[in-house]
Amino acid sequence: MANDTQKPGGMQRFLERGLKWVLAPAALVILYVFFGIFGRNYFSYPTLVNIIDAAYYIGFISMGVTFVIITGGIDLSVGTVMMASAIIGGTALKHGFPMVPSLLLIIVVGSAFGLFNGLFVSRLKMPPFIVTLGTMMISMGVGSIVSNVSSATFPIRNTPGGWFKSMFLYLTPAGIGIPTGAILLILVAVICHIMLSSTKMGRYTYAIGSNMEAARLSGVDVRKWQMLVYVIAGFTAGIGGISYAAIYTTVLPAQGQGFELYAIAAAVIGGTSLAGGIGTIWGTIIGVFIMSVLATGLPSLNLEAHYQTFFTGVIVIGAVLLDMYRNKKAAEVRIETPADAYRASMLAKISALRQEAAAGGSKEAAAARKEAAAARAEMKATFARMKREEKEEQSRIRSEERAADRDFAEMLRSGESAQRSAAGPEPDRPRD
Numbered sequence: 001m002a003n004d005t006q007k008p009g010g011m012q013r014f015l016e017r018g019l020k021w022v023l024a025p026a027a028l029v030i031l032y033v034f035f036g037i038f039g040r041n042y043f044s045y046p047t048l049v050n051i052i053d054a055a056y057y058i059g060f061i062s063m064g065v066t067f068v069i070i071t072g073g074i075d076l077s078v079g080t081v082m083m084a085s086a087i088i089g090g091t092a093l094k095h096g097f098p099m100v101p102s103l104l105l106i107i108v109v110g111s112a113f114g115l116f117n118g119l120f121v122s123r124l125k126m127p128p129f130i131v132t133l134g135t136m137m138i139s140m141g142v143g144s145i146v147s148n149v150s151s152a153t154f155p156i157r158n159t160p161g162g163w164f165k166s167m168f169l170y171l172t173p174a175g176i177g178i179p180t181g182a183i184l185l186i187l188v189a190v191i192c193h194i195m196l197s198s199t200k201m202g203r204y205t206y207a208i209g210s211n212m213e214a215a216r217l218s219g220v221d222v223r224k225w226q227m228l229v230y231v232i233a234g235f236t237a238g239i240g241g242i243s244y245a246a247i248y249t250t251v252l253p254a255q256g257q258g259f260e261l262y263a264i265a266a267a268v269i270g271g272t273s274l275a276g277g278i279g280t281i282w283g284t285i286i287g288v289f290i291m292s293v294l295a296t297g298l299p300s301l302n303l304e305a306h307y308q309t310f311f312t313g314v315i316v317i318g319a320v321l322l323d324m325y326r327n328k329k330a331a332e333v334r335i336e337t338p339a340d341a342y343r344a345s346m347l348a349k350i351s352a353l354r355q356e357a358a359a360g361g362s363k364e365a366a367a368a369r370k371e372a373a374a375a376r377a378e379m380k381a382t383f384a385r386m387k388r389e390e391k392e393e394q395s396r397i398r399s400e401e402r403a404a405d406r407d408f409a410e411m412l413r414s415g416e417s418a419q420r421s422a423a424g425p426e427p428d429r430p431r432d
Helices: 010-038 045-070 078-094 099-122 128-147 162-167 181-198 200-210 212-217 222-248 259-269 281-300 306-331 338-359 362-423
Strands: none
Touching: 010 281, 010 306, 045 078, 045 181, 045 200, 045 222, 045 259, 045 281, 078 099, 078 128, 078 222, 078 259, 099 128, 099 162, 099 222, 162 222, 181 200, 181 222, 181 281, 200 212, 200 222, 212 222, 259 281, 259 306, 281 306, 338 362
16 A cells, blocks of 8 residues: 655755755855956965955854844844944953953953843843844944944054954964964854754754744743843854954944844855754855855956845845745645556565666576566656656646636626525615
8 A cells, every 4th residue: 555645755855955055065166166267366375365354253143143043033233243342342452451351341242232132032022123123223322332433443463462363364474364263263163063963052942943832832941042042142243343353453333234134144045044943053154155255256357345245135035945945845745646656666676676686697687687677667658657647637637626616606606696686676765
Protein backbone atom coordinates (compact mmCIF):
# COMPACT_ATOMS: atom_id res chain seq x y z
CA MET A 1 0.00 0.00 0.00
CA ALA A 2 1.36 3.40 -0.95
CA ASN A 3 2.17 5.93 1.72
CA ASP A 4 -0.17 8.88 2.08
CA THR A 5 2.64 11.41 1.87
CA GLN A 6 5.40 11.63 -0.64
CA LYS A 7 8.99 11.93 0.52
CA PRO A 8 10.69 14.66 -1.52
CA GLY A 9 13.63 13.68 -3.65
CA GLY A 10 17.17 14.98 -3.35
CA MET A 11 16.70 17.82 -5.82
CA GLN A 12 13.42 18.83 -4.20
CA ARG A 13 15.03 18.85 -0.75
CA PHE A 14 17.85 20.99 -2.13
CA LEU A 15 15.40 23.49 -3.64
CA GLU A 16 13.50 23.71 -0.36
CA ARG A 17 16.35 23.71 2.17
CA GLY A 18 19.78 23.96 0.60
CA LEU A 19 19.28 26.52 -2.16
CA LYS A 20 18.92 29.37 0.29
CA TRP A 21 22.26 28.63 1.94
CA VAL A 22 24.09 28.17 -1.36
CA LEU A 23 22.90 31.37 -3.05
CA ALA A 24 24.53 33.83 -0.63
CA PRO A 25 28.09 32.37 -0.85
CA ALA A 26 27.68 31.97 -4.62
CA ALA A 27 26.54 35.60 -4.94
CA LEU A 28 29.56 36.75 -2.90
CA VAL A 29 32.00 34.87 -5.14
CA ILE A 30 30.28 36.00 -8.34
CA LEU A 31 30.28 39.66 -7.27
CA TYR A 32 33.93 39.55 -6.29
CA VAL A 33 34.97 37.93 -9.56
CA PHE A 34 32.76 40.33 -11.56
CA PHE A 35 34.30 43.43 -9.99
CA GLY A 36 37.75 41.87 -10.33
CA ILE A 37 37.26 41.41 -14.08
CA PHE A 38 35.50 44.67 -14.92
CA GLY A 39 36.71 46.98 -12.14
CA ARG A 40 39.93 48.92 -11.86
CA ASN A 41 42.65 47.15 -9.79
CA TYR A 42 40.04 45.25 -7.79
CA PHE A 43 42.13 42.10 -7.46
CA SER A 44 44.66 43.83 -5.21
CA TYR A 45 45.69 43.64 -1.59
CA PRO A 46 44.65 47.24 -0.70
CA THR A 47 41.17 46.56 -2.08
CA LEU A 48 40.90 43.39 0.01
CA VAL A 49 41.84 45.41 3.10
CA ASN A 50 39.19 47.99 2.22
CA ILE A 51 36.56 45.24 1.85
CA ILE A 52 37.36 43.92 5.32
CA ASP A 53 37.49 47.42 6.85
CA ALA A 54 34.05 48.23 5.42
CA ALA A 55 32.64 45.05 7.00
CA TYR A 56 33.61 45.71 10.62
CA TYR A 57 30.93 47.86 12.21
CA ILE A 58 28.07 46.56 10.03
CA GLY A 59 29.28 43.02 10.75
CA PHE A 60 29.17 43.45 14.52
CA ILE A 61 25.71 45.02 14.65
CA SER A 62 24.40 42.50 12.10
CA MET A 63 25.27 39.61 14.40
CA GLY A 64 23.23 41.13 17.22
CA VAL A 65 20.33 41.87 14.88
CA THR A 66 20.39 38.23 13.76
CA PHE A 67 19.56 37.11 17.30
CA VAL A 68 16.66 39.55 17.45
CA ILE A 69 15.22 38.63 14.04
CA ILE A 70 15.40 34.89 14.81
CA THR A 71 13.08 35.51 17.78
CA GLY A 72 10.63 37.20 15.40
CA GLY A 73 11.54 40.72 16.52
CA ILE A 74 13.30 43.67 14.91
CA ASP A 75 15.81 46.25 16.13
CA LEU A 76 15.83 49.60 14.35
CA SER A 77 18.07 51.25 16.94
CA VAL A 78 21.38 49.39 16.53
CA GLY A 79 22.87 51.97 14.16
CA THR A 80 22.17 55.02 16.30
CA VAL A 81 22.98 53.09 19.50
CA MET A 82 26.36 52.21 18.00
CA MET A 83 27.11 55.86 17.20
CA ALA A 84 25.70 57.18 20.48
CA SER A 85 27.85 54.71 22.43
CA ALA A 86 30.93 55.72 20.45
CA ILE A 87 30.37 59.45 20.94
CA ILE A 88 29.67 59.01 24.67
CA GLY A 89 32.91 57.04 25.03
CA GLY A 90 34.78 59.66 22.99
CA THR A 91 33.35 62.46 25.15
CA ALA A 92 34.46 60.63 28.30
CA LEU A 93 37.92 60.25 26.77
CA LYS A 94 38.00 63.97 25.99
CA HIS A 95 37.17 64.77 29.64
CA GLY A 96 40.06 62.75 31.01
CA PHE A 97 38.92 59.14 31.09
CA PRO A 98 41.68 56.62 30.30
CA MET A 99 41.40 54.76 27.00
CA VAL A 100 40.44 51.32 28.35
CA PRO A 101 37.58 52.58 30.60
CA SER A 102 36.34 54.72 27.70
CA LEU A 103 36.21 51.70 25.39
CA LEU A 104 34.45 49.66 28.07
CA LEU A 105 32.00 52.53 28.54
CA ILE A 106 31.06 52.24 24.85
CA ILE A 107 30.11 48.59 25.33
CA VAL A 108 28.26 49.33 28.60
CA VAL A 109 26.20 52.11 26.99
CA GLY A 110 25.31 49.87 24.04
CA SER A 111 24.27 47.04 26.38
CA ALA A 112 22.19 49.48 28.46
CA PHE A 113 20.23 50.56 25.41
CA GLY A 114 19.75 46.88 24.53
CA LEU A 115 18.45 46.19 28.04
CA PHE A 116 16.06 49.12 27.66
CA ASN A 117 14.70 47.63 24.44
CA GLY A 118 14.47 44.16 25.94
CA LEU A 119 12.54 45.30 29.01
CA PHE A 120 9.92 47.15 27.00
CA VAL A 121 9.51 44.33 24.46
CA SER A 122 9.53 41.37 26.86
CA ARG A 123 7.96 42.81 30.00
CA LEU A 124 5.55 45.43 28.69
CA LYS A 125 4.74 43.46 25.49
CA MET A 126 5.24 46.51 23.30
CA PRO A 127 5.84 45.94 19.57
CA PRO A 128 9.58 45.71 18.84
CA PHE A 129 9.21 48.04 15.86
CA ILE A 130 7.78 50.85 18.03
CA VAL A 131 10.17 50.32 20.94
CA THR A 132 13.33 50.27 18.85
CA LEU A 133 12.12 53.17 16.70
CA GLY A 134 11.75 55.19 19.90
CA THR A 135 15.16 54.03 21.12
CA MET A 136 16.65 55.14 17.79
CA MET A 137 15.48 58.69 18.46
CA ILE A 138 16.39 58.55 22.15
CA SER A 139 19.93 57.37 21.46
CA MET A 140 20.45 60.10 18.87
CA GLY A 141 19.28 62.66 21.41
CA VAL A 142 21.32 61.24 24.28
CA GLY A 143 24.49 61.26 22.17
CA SER A 144 23.93 64.90 21.20
CA ILE A 145 23.14 65.93 24.79
CA VAL A 146 26.17 64.22 26.34
CA SER A 147 28.55 65.52 23.66
CA ASN A 148 26.95 68.98 23.68
CA VAL A 149 26.36 68.54 19.93
CA SER A 150 30.07 68.36 19.24
CA SER A 151 32.10 65.64 17.57
CA ALA A 152 34.31 63.22 19.48
CA THR A 153 37.79 62.56 18.15
CA PHE A 154 39.73 59.47 19.18
CA PRO A 155 43.54 59.38 19.30
CA ILE A 156 45.36 58.81 16.04
CA ARG A 157 48.21 56.36 15.58
CA ASN A 158 51.52 56.92 17.33
CA THR A 159 49.87 59.10 19.98
CA PRO A 160 48.91 58.18 23.56
CA GLY A 161 45.88 55.92 23.35
CA GLY A 162 46.22 55.37 19.61
CA TRP A 163 47.16 51.74 20.18
CA PHE A 164 43.50 50.66 19.96
CA LYS A 165 43.49 51.39 16.22
CA SER A 166 45.88 48.48 15.73
CA MET A 167 43.13 46.19 17.04
CA PHE A 168 41.44 46.65 13.66
CA LEU A 169 44.20 47.72 11.26
CA TYR A 170 47.89 47.18 11.98
CA LEU A 171 50.37 49.16 9.92
CA THR A 172 53.80 47.62 9.36
CA PRO A 173 56.92 49.83 9.29
CA ALA A 174 56.65 49.65 5.50
CA GLY A 175 53.13 51.12 5.67
CA ILE A 176 51.33 47.92 4.69
CA GLY A 177 47.95 47.52 6.40
CA ILE A 178 47.05 44.22 8.02
CA PRO A 179 43.31 43.90 8.83
CA THR A 180 43.72 42.54 12.34
CA GLY A 181 40.09 43.42 13.06
CA ALA A 182 39.12 40.40 10.99
CA ILE A 183 40.41 38.25 13.87
CA LEU A 184 38.07 40.01 16.31
CA LEU A 185 35.18 39.80 13.83
CA ILE A 186 35.70 36.06 13.39
CA LEU A 187 36.09 35.59 17.15
CA VAL A 188 32.79 37.34 17.89
CA ALA A 189 31.14 35.38 15.06
CA VAL A 190 32.39 32.08 16.49
CA ILE A 191 31.08 32.98 19.96
CA CYS A 192 27.69 34.01 18.55
CA HIS A 193 27.55 30.85 16.44
CA ILE A 194 28.24 28.66 19.48
CA MET A 195 25.60 30.54 21.46
CA LEU A 196 23.01 29.93 18.74
CA SER A 197 23.87 26.36 17.83
CA SER A 198 25.16 24.73 21.00
CA THR A 199 23.57 26.40 24.03
CA LYS A 200 20.22 26.47 25.75
CA MET A 201 19.87 30.12 24.83
CA GLY A 202 20.22 29.31 21.13
CA ARG A 203 17.60 26.56 21.28
CA TYR A 204 15.19 28.85 23.08
CA THR A 205 15.91 31.68 20.63
CA TYR A 206 14.87 29.50 17.70
CA ALA A 207 11.92 28.14 19.65
CA ILE A 208 10.60 31.62 20.46
CA GLY A 209 10.90 32.67 16.83
CA SER A 210 9.21 29.52 15.54
CA ASN A 211 6.23 29.66 17.91
CA MET A 212 6.38 31.89 20.98
CA GLU A 213 3.21 30.55 22.57
CA ALA A 214 4.30 26.92 22.11
CA ALA A 215 7.68 27.77 23.66
CA ARG A 216 5.96 29.40 26.64
CA LEU A 217 3.67 26.40 27.14
CA SER A 218 6.75 24.15 27.00
CA GLY A 219 8.20 25.89 30.03
CA VAL A 220 10.54 28.35 28.32
CA ASP A 221 10.94 31.66 30.17
CA VAL A 222 10.12 33.67 27.06
CA ARG A 223 10.48 37.06 28.73
CA LYS A 224 13.99 36.28 30.00
CA TRP A 225 15.41 35.03 26.72
CA GLN A 226 13.60 37.61 24.63
CA MET A 227 15.13 40.36 26.75
CA LEU A 228 18.58 38.78 26.51
CA VAL A 229 18.69 38.86 22.70
CA TYR A 230 18.17 42.64 22.75
CA VAL A 231 20.99 42.96 25.29
CA ILE A 232 23.21 40.98 22.92
CA ALA A 233 22.21 43.33 20.09
CA GLY A 234 23.21 46.30 22.26
CA PHE A 235 26.48 44.63 23.26
CA THR A 236 27.48 43.99 19.64
CA ALA A 237 26.45 47.57 18.80
CA GLY A 238 28.98 48.69 21.41
CA ILE A 239 31.71 46.60 19.77
CA GLY A 240 30.65 48.11 16.46
CA GLY A 241 31.06 51.57 17.96
CA ILE A 242 34.65 50.77 18.94
CA SER A 243 35.41 49.50 15.44
CA TYR A 244 33.87 52.61 13.88
CA ALA A 245 35.97 54.88 16.08
CA ALA A 246 39.10 52.89 15.24
CA ILE A 247 38.53 53.10 11.48
CA TYR A 248 37.20 56.67 11.13
CA THR A 249 38.67 58.41 14.25
CA THR A 250 35.98 61.14 14.38
CA VAL A 251 32.41 60.41 15.50
CA LEU A 252 29.67 62.96 14.81
CA PRO A 253 26.58 63.46 16.98
CA ALA A 254 23.09 62.34 15.88
CA GLN A 255 24.52 59.92 13.33
CA GLY A 256 23.97 56.22 12.61
CA GLN A 257 20.49 56.37 11.13
CA GLY A 258 20.44 53.95 8.21
CA PHE A 259 23.11 51.58 9.51
CA GLU A 260 20.37 49.41 11.01
CA LEU A 261 18.93 48.88 7.54
CA TYR A 262 22.26 47.54 6.28
CA ALA A 263 22.47 45.28 9.33
CA ILE A 264 18.96 43.89 8.75
CA ALA A 265 19.71 43.55 5.03
CA ALA A 266 22.88 41.56 5.77
CA ALA A 267 20.95 39.17 8.02
CA VAL A 268 18.18 38.69 5.44
CA ILE A 269 20.63 38.22 2.56
CA GLY A 270 22.42 35.62 4.66
CA GLY A 271 19.26 33.54 5.07
CA THR A 272 17.68 34.85 8.28
CA SER A 273 13.89 34.76 7.98
CA LEU A 274 12.01 37.91 8.98
CA ALA A 275 9.21 35.58 10.13
CA GLY A 276 11.56 34.25 12.83
CA GLY A 277 12.89 30.82 13.73
CA ILE A 278 15.48 30.61 10.92
CA GLY A 279 18.96 32.10 10.60
CA THR A 280 22.68 31.56 11.08
CA ILE A 281 25.57 33.80 12.07
CA TRP A 282 27.77 32.65 9.18
CA GLY A 283 25.01 33.43 6.71
CA THR A 284 24.83 36.94 8.16
CA ILE A 285 28.61 37.37 7.84
CA ILE A 286 28.37 36.40 4.16
CA GLY A 287 25.58 38.96 3.75
CA VAL A 288 27.81 41.61 5.34
CA PHE A 289 30.64 40.88 2.93
CA ILE A 290 28.26 40.94 -0.04
CA MET A 291 27.37 44.53 0.85
CA SER A 292 31.02 45.34 1.56
CA VAL A 293 32.01 44.04 -1.88
CA LEU A 294 29.26 46.17 -3.41
CA ALA A 295 30.46 49.24 -1.51
CA THR A 296 34.05 48.83 -2.71
CA GLY A 297 33.32 47.38 -6.15
CA LEU A 298 30.88 49.92 -7.54
CA PRO A 299 33.38 52.82 -7.33
CA SER A 300 35.84 50.68 -9.32
CA LEU A 301 33.23 50.74 -12.13
CA ASN A 302 32.92 54.55 -11.85
CA LEU A 303 29.51 54.19 -10.20
CA GLU A 304 28.62 56.42 -7.27
CA ALA A 305 27.83 55.19 -3.78
CA HIS A 306 24.05 55.53 -4.07
CA TYR A 307 24.07 52.62 -6.52
CA GLN A 308 25.02 50.43 -3.55
CA THR A 309 21.70 51.28 -1.90
CA PHE A 310 19.82 50.37 -5.07
CA PHE A 311 21.53 47.01 -5.58
CA THR A 312 21.31 46.17 -1.87
CA GLY A 313 17.54 46.72 -2.03
CA VAL A 314 17.27 44.44 -5.07
CA ILE A 315 19.25 41.71 -3.29
CA VAL A 316 17.14 42.03 -0.12
CA ILE A 317 13.89 41.69 -2.09
CA GLY A 318 15.29 38.62 -3.85
CA ALA A 319 16.32 37.08 -0.51
CA VAL A 320 12.86 37.68 0.97
CA LEU A 321 11.16 36.17 -2.10
CA LEU A 322 13.38 33.11 -1.77
CA ASP A 323 12.47 32.84 1.92
CA MET A 324 8.76 33.05 1.06
CA TYR A 325 9.18 30.33 -1.58
CA ARG A 326 10.99 28.06 0.87
CA ASN A 327 8.36 28.58 3.58
CA LYS A 328 5.56 27.92 1.10
CA LYS A 329 7.16 24.70 -0.12
CA ALA A 330 7.89 23.54 3.43
CA ALA A 331 4.22 24.02 4.38
CA GLU A 332 2.87 22.05 1.43
CA VAL A 333 1.44 18.56 2.03
CA ARG A 334 2.29 16.22 -0.83
CA ILE A 335 -0.03 13.31 -1.62
CA GLU A 336 1.66 10.31 -3.21
CA THR A 337 -0.10 9.51 -6.48
CA PRO A 338 -0.18 6.09 -8.19
CA ALA A 339 2.48 7.34 -10.62
CA ASP A 340 4.77 8.30 -7.71
CA ALA A 341 4.20 4.93 -6.03
CA TYR A 342 4.98 3.12 -9.31
CA ARG A 343 8.17 5.14 -9.79
CA ALA A 344 9.32 4.43 -6.22
CA SER A 345 8.75 0.68 -6.63
CA MET A 346 10.60 0.63 -9.96
CA LEU A 347 13.53 2.58 -8.54
CA ALA A 348 13.78 0.01 -5.73
CA LYS A 349 13.73 -2.80 -8.31
CA ILE A 350 16.43 -1.12 -10.42
CA SER A 351 18.58 -0.58 -7.32
CA ALA A 352 18.27 -4.27 -6.42
CA LEU A 353 19.28 -5.28 -9.97
CA ARG A 354 22.33 -3.03 -9.83
CA GLN A 355 23.38 -4.57 -6.54
CA GLU A 356 22.91 -8.01 -8.08
CA ALA A 357 25.06 -6.96 -11.06
CA ALA A 358 27.79 -5.74 -8.73
CA ALA A 359 27.81 -8.96 -6.67
CA GLY A 360 27.34 -11.60 -9.41
CA GLY A 361 29.62 -13.12 -12.03
CA SER A 362 30.19 -11.71 -15.50
CA LYS A 363 27.19 -13.44 -17.15
CA GLU A 364 24.85 -12.73 -14.25
CA ALA A 365 26.09 -9.14 -14.05
CA ALA A 366 25.52 -8.58 -17.77
CA ALA A 367 22.01 -10.01 -17.55
CA ALA A 368 21.23 -7.92 -14.46
CA ARG A 369 22.52 -4.73 -16.10
CA LYS A 370 20.46 -5.45 -19.22
CA GLU A 371 17.36 -6.08 -17.11
CA ALA A 372 18.00 -2.89 -15.11
CA ALA A 373 18.32 -0.84 -18.32
CA ALA A 374 15.08 -2.33 -19.66
CA ALA A 375 13.32 -1.64 -16.36
CA ARG A 376 14.55 1.94 -16.37
CA ALA A 377 13.31 2.52 -19.93
CA GLU A 378 9.98 0.97 -19.02
CA MET A 379 9.76 3.10 -15.89
CA LYS A 380 10.38 6.34 -17.82
CA ALA A 381 7.73 5.56 -20.43
CA THR A 382 5.13 4.28 -17.97
CA PHE A 383 5.74 7.04 -15.42
CA ALA A 384 5.40 9.73 -18.12
CA ARG A 385 2.16 8.15 -19.35
CA MET A 386 0.71 7.84 -15.82
CA LYS A 387 1.66 11.44 -14.99
CA ARG A 388 0.04 12.63 -18.20
CA GLU A 389 -3.14 10.72 -17.41
CA GLU A 390 -3.15 12.13 -13.87
CA LYS A 391 -2.81 15.68 -15.18
CA GLU A 392 -5.63 15.09 -17.66
CA GLU A 393 -7.80 13.70 -14.87
CA GLN A 394 -7.00 16.68 -12.63
CA SER A 395 -7.84 19.04 -15.50
CA ARG A 396 -11.15 17.22 -16.05
CA ILE A 397 -12.01 17.45 -12.35
CA ARG A 398 -11.18 21.17 -12.26
CA SER A 399 -13.35 21.74 -15.35
CA GLU A 400 -16.24 19.88 -13.72
CA GLU A 401 -15.81 21.90 -10.53
CA ARG A 402 -15.87 25.17 -12.47
CA ALA A 403 -18.97 24.02 -14.38
CA ALA A 404 -20.66 23.02 -11.11
CA ASP A 405 -19.82 26.44 -9.64
CA ARG A 406 -21.33 28.16 -12.68
CA ASP A 407 -24.48 25.98 -12.48
CA PHE A 408 -24.84 26.73 -8.77
CA ALA A 409 -24.45 30.47 -9.34
CA GLU A 410 -27.02 30.32 -12.16
CA MET A 411 -29.40 28.39 -9.91
CA LEU A 412 -29.08 31.04 -7.21
CA ARG A 413 -29.76 33.79 -9.70
CA SER A 414 -32.83 31.89 -11.04
CA GLY A 415 -34.14 31.41 -7.51
CA GLU A 416 -33.78 35.10 -6.72
CA SER A 417 -35.61 36.03 -9.95
CA ALA A 418 -38.42 33.61 -9.12
CA GLN A 419 -38.79 35.09 -5.64
CA ARG A 420 -39.02 38.61 -7.04
CA SER A 421 -41.63 37.50 -9.61
CA ALA A 422 -43.75 35.79 -6.91
CA ALA A 423 -43.63 38.87 -4.70
CA GLY A 424 -45.12 41.02 -7.49
CA PRO A 425 -44.28 44.61 -8.35
CA GLU A 426 -43.46 47.00 -5.54
CA PRO A 427 -46.32 49.36 -4.65
CA ASP A 428 -45.88 52.98 -5.58
CA ARG A 429 -44.70 55.14 -2.73
CA PRO A 430 -46.89 58.11 -1.82
CA ARG A 431 -45.54 61.43 -2.95
CA ASP A 432 -45.03 64.30 -0.56
